Amino acid sequence: MSAPGRVGVLGGGRMGAGIAHAFLLAGAHVVVVERDAASADAAAQRVGDSIRRSVERDPGLDASELTARLRTGTDVTLFGDTELLIEAVPEDRALKEQALARAEAVLPDGAVLATNTSSIPIDVLAAARRRPERVLGLHFFNPVPSSALVEIVRGGRTAGEVVERARGWVEALGKTPIVVADSPGFASSRLGVALGLEAIRMLEEGVATAADIDAAMTLGYRHPIGPLRTTDLVGLDVRLGIAEELARELGDRFAPPDLLRRLVAEGRLGRKTGAGFYDWTEETR
Structure with a gap:
């Protein structure tokens, strides 16, 4: 399976930038949204630095083509046509719940809403969502570019079709997916x-x-x-x-x-x- 055509990343820190970079390498168009203009500029710089390092390792990559598929900003409406939205804000339950609510409000009905949480139960984060069957965990590891694993966390109401799509997307990144049931800290x-x-x-x-x-x-x-x-x-x-x-x-x-x-x-x-x-x-x- 190929990567989704359009991916949104909410939060452009070290993890969010790494996730954006991984999907760019897999051919996706990626939008990164941050809380303010300075943070959005910093996120663009982080992703750009990762792209340059990738090009140094693989001269066959085209830095300008990769960068052309990246967009950064501060408005969540930029996520309006994404197939997959990954929340990558700091590991705070209230902050993540707020971020997921903001993102879901603008996503298309068929989009998958993922959280990069490393410990908060998916069912807790999905409880207030309109479409909890389309919510799951995609736990990437730091540093994302060199990590081989992505942990797919299946919530109690996550649709099987969504889990399978996520498995295919992870494989398209050249990483190995494992699927675990929702529980504190996962595996x-x-x-x-x-x-x-x-x-x-x-x-x-x-x-x-x-x-x-x-x-x-x-x-x-x-x-x-x-x-x-x-x-x-x-x-x-x-x-x-x-x-x-x-x-x-x-x-x-x-x-x-x-x-x-x-x-x-x-x-x-x-x-x-x-x-x-x-x-x-x-x-x-």
């Missing part, structure tokens, strides 16, 4: 955050250094990246938000460690700020 976040939180607790308790904890998993269990470095890449603030959501739904085993809360309060959010569990200053210059 990937629930397992990944559980490992990451335990690694943070071990660091907090002085069991070992961050590098040695990560080495235990990369060398001992052949994980490509250790849990603390992964947390830096995802963003400590993002991990904290997911942990808080999972703790509400699944109990204290997902309660965020004090160390995680302290680092977030200090603004040490990982690679995007230059420091987290590791020093990233050389990469952020």
Whole structure:
């Protein structure tokens, strides 16, 4: 199956820009909508930077042709003819509910409404939607261009036809889809955050250094990246938000460690700020 012809992305941060980039490479026309003009310009810059990196890796790509299929703006009415809308705003339940409501109000009746949430139950986000059967989760992973997985989350009322269309779209991106039932944290976040939180607790308790904890998993269990470095890449603030959501739904085993809360309060959010569990200053210059 080919990618949808027209895709909307609501939210043009790191994840939203990565999702837009992936669909552009698959041949879609993509509209990214942000909250204000400055944010829309920043989103266009992020996608443009990703396109340039893709062209450097594959000279057969035409940067001008890819860029011509991208549009950014601040008005949700730009989504009026999209086949697929993906919400990619920060991991906050109220914010996502507001974003989905704004998007649904302008979408064509046959459009699929997807959320990139990594932890909030789909049925919660779909409850107030007019067409909950057309709502599902499309959980992309950071960084989107190099990630091979997309988690398709089927809500209790999501139509089977919508899930199958989503599976085809993910495959058209050159990524592997997995389909999971709606539950807190789904499959990937629930397992990944559980490992990451335990690694943070071990660091907090002085069991070992961050590098040695990560080495235990990369060398001992052949994980490509250790849990603390992964947390830096995802963003400590993002991990904290997911942990808080999972703790509400699944109990204290997902309660965020004090160390995680302290680092977030200090603004040490990982690679995007230059420091987290590791020093990233050389990469952020």
